[in-house]
Amino acid sequence: MTSKLLKIVLSLSLFTSLFFGWSHPAWAVRDGIPVHDIIVRGSQNISPDLVLPQIRLKKGDPFESAVLNEDLRRLYSLGYFSDITVQLDELDEGVDIIFSVTEKLTVTAIIISGNDRFRTKKLVREITLLEGSVLNQSIVQSDVNQLKAYYEKKGHSAVIVQAEIDADPETQSAVVTYVIVEGPRVKIRSIVFEGNDDIPDKVFVKAMKTKKSGIFQSGYMKREIFQADLDAVMRHYRDQGYINARILKVDETESEDKKFLDIVIVVEEGYIYQIGEVRVNGNILFPEEDLRKSITVKRGNVYNLTTVSESIGNIEEFYGDRGYIYAKVDLFTRIDEETQDINLEFRISENEKIYIENIVIRGNAKTKDIVIRRNITLKPLDVFDGGELSKSQERLLKMEYFEDVRLNIEPGSMPNHENLIVDVVEKKTGNLSFGAGYSTIENLIGFVEMTQTNFDIGNFPSFIGGGQRLRLRAEVGRRRRDYELNFVEPWLFDYPVLFGVDLFNRDFFRADFDERRTGGAVRLGKALGKHNYISARYKIENVKIDSFSLDASPLILAEGGETLLSSLTVTLSRNTTNSGTFPTRGYSTSFSTEFMGGPLGGDVEYLKYNVAAKKYYSFIEKQVLELSLDLGTIQNYGASDRVPIFERFFAGGNNLRGFGFRQVGPRDAANNPIGGNTILLASAEYSFPVYKDVIRGAVFYDTGNVYEDEFSWNLGSLVSGAGVGVRVKTPFGPMKLDYAWVLDKDERDLNADSARWHFGVGKLF
Numbered sequence: 001m002t003s004k005l006l007k008i009v010l011s012l013s014l015f016t017s018l019f020f021g022w023s024h025p026a027w028a029v030r031d032g033i034p035v036h037d038i039i040v041r042g043s044q045n046i047s048p049d050l051v052l053p054q055i056r057l058k059k060g061d062p063f064e065s066a067v068l069n070e071d072l073r074r075l076y077s078l079g080y081f082s083d084i085t086v087q088l089d090e091l092d093e094g095v096d097i098i099f100s101v102t103e104k105l106t107v108t109a110i111i112i113s114g115n116d117r118f119r120t121k122k123l124v125r126e127i128t129l130l131e132g133s134v135l136n137q138s139i140v141q142s143d144v145n146q147l148k149a150y151y152e153k154k155g156h157s158a159v160i161v162q163a164e165i166d167a168d169p170e171t172q173s174a175v176v177t178y179v180i181v182e183g184p185r186v187k188i189r190s191i192v193f194e195g196n197d198d199i200p201d202k203v204f205v206k207a208m209k210t211k212k213s214g215i216f217q218s219g220y221m222k223r224e225i226f227q228a229d230l231d232a233v234m235r236h237y238r239d240q241g242y243i244n245a246r247i248l249k250v251d252e253t254e255s256e257d258k259k260f261l262d263i264v265i266v267v268e269e270g271y272i273y274q275i276g277e278v279r280v281n282g283n284i285l286f287p288e289e290d291l292r293k294s295i296t297v298k299r300g301n302v303y304n305l306t307t308v309s310e311s312i313g314n315i316e317e318f319y320g321d322r323g324y325i326y327a328k329v330d331l332f333t334r335i336d337e338e339t340q341d342i343n344l345e346f347r348i349s350e351n352e353k354i355y356i357e358n359i360v361i362r363g364n365a366k367t368k369d370i371v372i373r374r375n376i377t378l379k380p381l382d383v384f385d386g387g388e389l390s391k392s393q394e395r396l397l398k399m400e401y402f403e404d405v406r407l408n409i410e411p412g413s414m415p416n417h418e419n420l421i422v423d424v425v426e427k428k429t430g431n432l433s434f435g436a437g438y439s440t441i442e443n444l445i446g447f448v449e450m451t452q453t454n455f456d457i458g459n460f461p462s463f464i465g466g467g468q469r470l471r472l473r474a475e476v477g478r479r480r481r482d483y484e485l486n487f488v489e490p491w492l493f494d495y496p497v498l499f500g501v502d503l504f505n506r507d508f509f510r511a512d513f514d515e516r517r518t519g520g521a522v523r524l525g526k527a528l529g530k531h532n533y534i535s536a537r538y539k540i541e542n543v544k545i546d547s548f549s550l551d552a553s554p555l556i557l558a559e560g561g562e563t564l565l566s567s568l569t570v571t572l573s574r575n576t577t578n579s580g581t582f583p584t585r586g587y588s589t590s591f592s593t594e595f596m597g598g599p600l601g602g603d604v605e606y607l608k609y610n611v612a613a614k615k616y617y618s619f620i621e622k623q624v625l626e627l628s629l630d631l632g633t634i635q636n637y638g639a640s641d642r643v644p645i646f647e648r649f650f651a652g653g654n655n656l657r658g659f660g661f662r663q664v665g666p667r668d669a670a671n672n673p674i675g676g677n678t679i680l681l682a683s684a685e686y687s688f689p690v691y692k693d694v695i696r697g698a699v700f701y702d703t704g705n706v707y708e709d710e711f712s713w714n715l716g717s718l719v720s721g722a723g724v725g726v727r728v729k730t731p732f733g734p735m736k737l738d739y740a741w742v743l744d745k746d747e748r749d750l751n752a753d754s755a756r757w758h759f760g761v762g763k764l765f
Contacts, residue, residue: 029088029095033063036094042101044172046080051099054078063095080104080134105135105167105174114180117156126150127178135165135174147178155220158183158258186221187213189260195248195267199240204233204265213260221261230265237269241302243342244270273303276341282348285324294318295346303342315346320386323353325409325418354384356420357412363424367401367454371467372422374491375399384409384418396424399467401454403427429454429464447475457487467491481507498525498535512556512672514547515646519565531576537569540602543646553668559645566602569594577616583626584618598638605638606647623688630655630681635710648675651706655681657758658702658721658740665706676706680713687727698725700738719744723755735759 035057040048055071057063068086075084083102088095110131112120126146129139140163151159160181167174191212193201205211208229213219230247237245251264275297280288294314297307312329319327332345358380361372376392378385389407396405401424408421434448449472456466463470469488475481485503492499500523508515519541527533543563548556570593577586590612597605610632617625636643650673653661666676681704687696703720707713723740738758 029063029065029090031062031064033090034094035059035061035063035097036091037096039096039098040101041098042103044103045106046101046103051075051078051101055099057097068097075099075101079136103172105165105172107131107133107135107176108173109175111175111177112180113177114182117151117154117182123147123150129176135176140165140176143178147180149224151180151182152221152223155185155187155218155222156182157186157221157223157261184257184259186254186261187219187259188221188263189213189219189255190262192262192264193267194264196269198269198272199236204236207232207236233265233267235305237267238305239307241272241274241304242269243273243303243305246270271340273335273340273342275299275301275303275344276336276339277343279343279345280348281345282350285350286318291315291318291348297344308344312346315348317386319348319350320384323355323383323385324350325354325384325386326351352416355417356380356382356384357414357417359420359422360410361422361424364426366426366462366465367424367467368456368465370494371401371454371465372396372424374494374496376420376422378420384420389420396422401426401429401467446477447473449473455487479509481505492524496527499523500525504541512549512552513545513559516544518542531574533573533575535571535573537571538567538600539569540564540566543644545646551670551672553670553672553674555668555674556645556672563604563644564602565596565604565647566600567594567596568600583616584622584624585616587613587615589613597640604636604644604647605640606634606636606643608632608634608647623686626683626685626687628681628683630679630704631713633678633710635677643677645674648677649679649706650675651679651681651704654758656702656704656719656721657700657723657738658742658756659719660756664704664719666708676708677710678707678712680704680707680718690726694729696727698727698738699723700725700740702740725758
């Protein structure tokens, strides 16, 4: 056989193997003949030095047809060649193997043209094709789709994107140009439904993210979002029992100037189906009546796809909470067209109970294992409990040490035993912040604060990873100076008991005297179940009163000098709110008793009681009604014949809007506020979104008063204020601006205004 004929045969054999399934070509050279030479021809941009190392056959090796087949496969897998032919020349010295390759085009330049709306630099981020890479038509088409999707997301629904390839066969190179015809940004002028006899347009329009153009809506057509909206329309129909509902067509009519779009969505509703018989099969371990508590659908209900899916999840969760984490529920339906009922059958595959063999923690380069393990409620050899797994994941995320926490399962070494894998992604837990705030009470306030929420006092020199919390803060304003150090160990001696230490120095510069407090406190706290908490705090501080004003009354002058305070406060609280930052439902309550003096020492003896409660309602999404109540009373005992002014209650300002700071309550003969021994405050505030989650409006009503004697609440003497406000999330922190009118003027406040602004901005970072 001549070399030319052999080359043709081998090329045909290779073509057949590539396109009709790989098989070994029948090479016309017997195995065992020595390889005389290996030659690569046709490469221009791809160096033979890159190809030859991929060929296992070497000079002097015995020829093996199977190895040559593998070499061909390997060369094709490089992705550099569109065609490879093999020529075998049999000589007296052996056989020459000649690989003739046809290279794919190399991309030497990428050009984007026609983009007036967006910069080329932005569009390049949507492209995966790279200069210097081998031309791949599928990647080019993917880039075309990506650019088109980007434009459509920005409202250019009529955009046209095409790829032009300028190839140079001599250099095997190509220039790829993405040509964009942007077209106008199309605004939606109207969205109308047809065929929806039972469900009105407004139900669908409200649920859709695609909106027509208006004052607060740009109304640009975004294809991806619009398609998701159509899917949502169908889900709504399925949840209302219209299981055969479908969208017949979507008509889009452009205005003559191509800037506006009128959309008509034509639907066919079909019949409403109800749930008929509901059966449970396959359950051996648990009685049917227990499982039916997890099934929320009942006979006679309108068929609701979401509710049915929830019932499946509830049954699987029921089994998972009892260790059967591989239990599976399949739904079988049978439609009775005469009665328009859908009969449901939940078929359960219970499988085996699974136990935890080991708990493996991964990804924690800084945080100690023990800090993570003590927040996982499951232990080795425990039965897998889906509820406890969810609870553990929630607890780990609430620690704020991790960006992500994922719980997975891997096979163990014993039957019915699996390893619980806890994968965490750590985040930075230290924070240094400084800046300023402003309020109508303090005016300008400057501060600097350092916090480490994953502190470790015993881990020198990094001091990170022990799950402790350290906070240092200094705050300076016109009316006060604060310096604080707080340290918290949430697991004292590896028990779930919080231990904290606080050191502070606080200076208050009041109108009629200066007040300086220096001291510290130690505290213990313990969770009692999911929502309840009990804490105890011992505090000792020195209070110095001086720098009196010229018109200070004898009552205030009597407080001059230094006073040592020593007290123990016990607090019992309960919190069921759904968020620590922006609650929309639930409530929080607390009751505290402070015992000062007596066996604790100090210069003052009194008992103080405080009750606080808040309740949140959300009748409409993101619109929140907050009700709050604060009650407090204080009484002296023992050697103390009165409660010091600096320990009494005051109202007015942020806790009773409409009135001046500390201006509500008892006064001396010179009409200076001196505080009281009883306080009652109540408030109702209704807030609602104005612009996304950034701006909220509010209307509020505050009422309350401060009374001279202990336990002397008098509902008939309450004073009130009402007003409107705005809450804004700013780069400087949360801003709160309220304007309140006084409804019941306190006759003791001779300088009271009929209305007052209350303004404050939180921290600047």
